Amino acid sequence: MSTNVLRTADGWWVVLGDRAVAVETKAVTTAELLADRPAVREAAASGEPGTPVADLAALSPVTTPCRVVAQMVNYRSHARDSGFKGDIPPAFFRKASGSVSGPGDAVVRPSHVKFLDYEIELGLVMGAPLPVGTVVEERDLPSYVAGLVITNDVSAREVQLTKTQFYESKSYPTFTPTGPYLALLEPEDFAHLLDLRLKLSVNGELRQDRTLADMIVRPAQALTLLARFQTLDPGDLLLTGTPGGTALKAPPKAVEKIGALLPPAVKWKAFFKSQAKNPHYLHTGDVITATIATPDGRIDLGEQRTPVTDAK
Numbered sequence: 001m002s003t004n005v006l007r008t009a010d011g012w013w014v015v016l017g018d019r020a021v022a023v024e025t026k027a028v029t030t031a032e033l034l035a036d037r038p039a040v041r042e043a044a045a046s047g048e049p050g051t052p053v054a055d056l057a058a059l060s061p062v063t064t065p066c067r068v069v070a071q072m073v074n075y076r077s078h079a080r081d082s083g084f085k086g087d088i089p090p091a092f093f094r095k096a097s098g099s100v101s102g103p104g105d106a107v108v109r110p111s112h113v114k115f116l117d118y119e120i121e122l123g124l125v126m127g128a129p130l131p132v133g134t135v136v137e138e139r140d141l142p143s144y145v146a147g148l149v150i151t152n153d154v155s156a157r158e159v160q161l162t163k164t165q166f167y168e169s170k171s172y173p174t175f176t177p178t179g180p181y182l183a184l185l186e187p188e189d190f191a192h193l194l195d196l197r198l199k200l201s202v203n204g205e206l207r208q209d210r211t212l213a214d215m216i217v218r219p220a221q222a223l224t225l226l227a228r229f230q231t232l233d234p235g236d237l238l239l240t241g242t243p244g245g246t247a248l249k250a251p252p253k254a255v256e257k258i259g260a261l262l263p264p265a266v267k268w269k270a271f272f273k274s275q276a277k278n279p280h281y282l283h284t285g286d287v288i289t290a291t292i293a294t295p296d297g298r299i300d301l302g303e304q305r306t307p308v309t310d311a312k
Contacts, residue, residue, distance in 0.1 A: 002147075002189050002299045003044055004181040005033070006053070007061045014043040015181060015302075019050035029063045030182070031235030034127050034146045040184065058104060061149060061182035062125060064097040067236040068176060070121070070153055071222060072166075074241025075214045083250030090217045090225050095153070095239070096171035103179035103304040107154055107288065110172055111311050115275055116282040119153035119242035120200040120208050120290045124219055125182060130232040136223040142187040144223060150292050150301045151239050152177045152200070154282075157248050157275075162268050177288075178237070181302040193219065195294040198243055202286055210243035217241075247280035282308045 004015040005023070012033055013020035023043045027033040033040070072091040073079050079088055101107075109116045127146025130136075136144060153170055154177070160169035170176075193212055200208040212218070217225070219240060226238070275281070282288070286308040293300040 002183040002185050003040060004183050004300070004302065005040060005061060006056060006179075006181055007059045007063075008056050009059065013051070013056065014040060015053055016044065016050060018053055020053050020056060021046055021048050021050040029235055030061065030066070030125065031233065034234050037184070058180040059102045060100050060178040061180070062100060062123070062178050062237050063235065064100050066097050067232060068095040068097050068100065068239070069093075069226065069230065069232070069237070070095055070170070070239035071217065071241040074216050075210060075243040076216060077210055077214055077244030078242055078246070079216070081244040081246065081249045088216060090222070092226055092230070093166040093170070095167070095176055098173055099171045099175040100237075101174040101177050103150070103177060103302070104306065105174060105177065106307045106309040107152075107177065107282070108172075108174045109282070109284070109308060109310050110156065113156040113158065115157040115248070115272065116308070117155045117157050117247045118200060118202065118207070118282060118288055119155060119246055120198045120292070121151045121153050121239040121242050122196060122198060122212065122292055123149040123151040123178065124238040124240060125149060126232045126234055126236045126238070128234060130223060130227050132227055132229065132231055134224070134227040136220045136227070138220045141190050141220050142185065145185070145219065146234070147182045147184040148292070148299065148301060149178050149182055149237070150180075150290050150304045151237070152288065152290055152304065152306065153239055153242060158272060161271075177304055177306045179302070180304060183299055183301050185299070189299060192294050192298055196292055196299060197295070199291050200245070201289045202280070202282065204289075207280065208243050208245035214243055215241065247278055247282075284308055284310045
């Protein structure tokens with residue numbers, strides 16, 4: 001059974017129902033905590049009454065700086081929304097670790113961004129080095145992945161599309177809300193990954209709802225492909241793609257064909273004029289709620305609840 005860990009300004013806590021027990025550890029970073037698993041197990045078995053979880057102000061359980069890597073178009077439902085057909089080549093991009101924020105922190109929209117979008121994603125937190133050239137089989141996942149977190153790959157769509165710039169469009173501060181819990185997995189938990197259901201709502205309206213069974217490139221294969229060129233270390237974070245239901249969707253084919261004939265400036269002006277009528281983009285005052293869990297509660301990453309504000 002997985003163990004949920006929470007981080008606050010005072011340190012690390014093991015979550016036991018609605019209460020949390022402090023972990024007696026000198027660990028400051030996520031990597032240091034993962035190297036002190038005995039202290040986590042001791043806290044979980046201590047029998048102490050603990051502190052109400054509701055009284056704790058959760059920070060991201062993934063500390064920074066670290067590597068933050070993300071997969072593109074990795075759910076079949078998202079591929080359909082994006083207009084892809086046939087085989088989709090696996091692709092990755094980097095996010096600045098300065099974009100990582102807490103599970104209750106506001107998502108801050110930069111002043112030049114109008115089309116702000118959400119993307120719930122399962123985050124894999126590495127527990128061991130992944131050298132270049134590593135081949136990861138399904139049975140090997142427990143040797144490399146220590147735990148799971150909820151992440152939201154917030155995106156500035158006009159920057160992403162007009163500049164074809166993923167790094168900038170997804171790396172502004174607060175653009176990777178993470179947590180609340182780091183679910184530390186036992187080897188037997190990995191057999192239940194495909195049962196995990198990702199759900200994201202905005203102001204109570206359900207926008208995204210899929211299980212990992214909708215995933216195209218699953219974690220073991222993703223790590224193998226990533227390790228062709230990228231080293232990962234304990235505490236690094238891999239975002240594994242988002243399901244369908246984001247605000248951004250591909251235009252109809254006829255419109256896309258006409259757009260291809262236009263000069264880029266004219267094409268994007270027309271596209272974003274049409275997108276301005278889309279009510280699903282995020283606005284100041286919106287509240288994003290995200291959960292990831294198995295139906296039986298064996299793995300439950302808690303609830304992430306983030307308001308949207310504008311930059312001052």
